[in-house]
Amino acid sequence: MSVWALGLNHTTAPLDLRGRFAFALDQIAPTLHSLRSSFAGNSSHPQVEAAIISTCNRTEIYCASEHIALDHTFGWLAQSGGVAPALLRSHAYTLHDDEAARHAFRVASGLDSMVLGEAQILGQMKDAVRAAETAGALGSTLNQLFQRSFAVAKEVRTATEIGAHSISMAAAAVRLAGQLFEDLRKTRVLFVGAGEMIDLAATHFAAKEPKAIAIANRTLERGEKLASRFGGEAMRLADLPARLAEFDIVISCTASTLPIIGLGAVERALKARKHRPMFMVDLAVPRDIEPEVKALEDIYLYTVDDLAQVVQQGQANRQAAVAQAEVIIDAGVQSFMHWLGQRGTVPLIQQLNAQADEWRATEMARARKLLAKGESVDAVLEAMSRGLTQKMMHGAMAELHAGDAASREQTAQTLSRLFLRKER
Structure with a gap:
């Protein structure tokens, strides 16, 4: 699973250009529908999670899917604002995976605001997430990204003085x-x-x-x-x-x-x-x-x-707090990327569980038939355990006898790690 973000803010784009991409809160749902519909015809992106944060200082689109589609997102946003893609590119920024997560965490914590440490952006992000959730555009990946960004922001405000002396x-x-x-x-x-x-x-x-x-x-x-x-x-x-x-x-x-x-x-x-x-x-x-x-x-x-x-006055007094906040954010990014990496194994885990359930159901049905015929309980249990063991080991044994010597050695090492672990 990949995450990407596309945006423009007070440091990259003039006011009038930002105004072309400003979305009121009640416009978020239909806008998200339009964005996700634009992906519908692309087989590489059948289900794209999306959220839009739009404030007076920024408009940012966050997406998650199996594959990154920044060019498509760029084209859609440029068209929605009625500007040439080249003009948008000259004032926008793009981020993906850990960079996108770090940016979201910095925004939520007030580190990317015109007013360093201001708290209003956190409420605006929460509104945007609720709007995306209501629109059915927020999946598990983006939900995890934003919930973690809120948690990081809370820790930053609790553990540092980032909001001290800020001027709204x-x-x-x-x-x-x-x-x-x-x-x-x-x-x-x-x-x-x-x-x-x-x-x-x-x-x-x-x-x-x-x-x-x-x-x-x-x-x-x-x-x-x-x-x-x-x-x-x-x-x-x-x-x-x-x-x-x-x-x-x-x-x-x-x-x-x-x-x-x-x-x-x-x-x-x-x-x-x-x-x-x-x-x-x-x-x-x-x-x-x-x-x-x-x-x-x-x-x-x-x-x-x-x-x-x-x-911007008083910024220098808060630079020490910014350094502390960045450490907290780095830890949050590493945690999120670890979670995101684990998400890639979810389909395999689901398939393994389904296969194991199928084997179990087969052996249970066979055991019930044997019991109905009057077989002893010990004999039925022995047959059932042997059947399960054979089904579980069949693929591993087949791999040990397939391929060249190098592949067999690699398979042997993998199987040793999986099946010959000593209990501690």
Whole structure:
């Protein structure tokens, strides 16, 4: 059995390219179905296990099958994103077997994140695994890979200080906003969306006690639920353009495939604000805010990639923890590869057990017939044991008399190890 991974992340691909391969959680099941169906016509890959991890910083596909099929996976992903395979290859990375396992373990442990040691990716990986399992795409090999990655991540966080002093995206946004506005308590903050990232960002900003908090969401009920936690108000997404001018800070992160805050809406808001500055953070992939907005005067727009400089601060203090984490990960990789290697013998073990059961059933049936005819129990047991022994030894004896001298010697050594072991 082989495992392979194909992906692109914040270090290998620009934001707009990553946006072409972003999948919302509710898109994972049909996307996995499409990927696995694409393998259906290939006799070498009749049953491919698959899982997709898609966050604002990465999209990664993990697969497992008897044979690695990276080229096919590349072609499918390029087609799904509507880009040339050559362009995807120039920004993607491919991994297989121990390299794929090590990468999964590093991602789960927060070592491959923009924010070193951040814990959010672990929850996102668990969501992705549940989605793959629900879609029927997760087999025993990938399930083992991910369960081991979660266990390694837990050990890394318990045994090291990898998460100490980490700066989340939300905390970085607060820090940048504080550089623009002298007193965040005098600002009005608008959050667009109501997902996990917005929840985290709202928690950080609420701690600064801004003058007002509002949640704009496509589903008003979900927006109201989040807004009530922070003493804020909820509004429909459709009302956003008309009310944009009211807010000094705008944080957006939705699953929309197209920008929901356009250049025209921001220009009108600036005019209504008499060009008082606006701080905007687009945490979405693909973008929620049109990139042209960044060129406007009095607009301070940051994307997830723009926050990289802020979140990297304090990295040096955690390098010792990284070294400790890598040792834990190496041990986890060795354990997984040992398990994966053993998986190759499973079909043979199953065949041996089936053959032994067949021999046992045959001899049991013969013994019952002899007993029914009145044969003594001792005689029946003797015949049954002899029959089983002959069946078990027949193949070995035949091999000892077949082939040339070298092959017979090799067979003899193997049989000695298997059958002449001394009990300890």
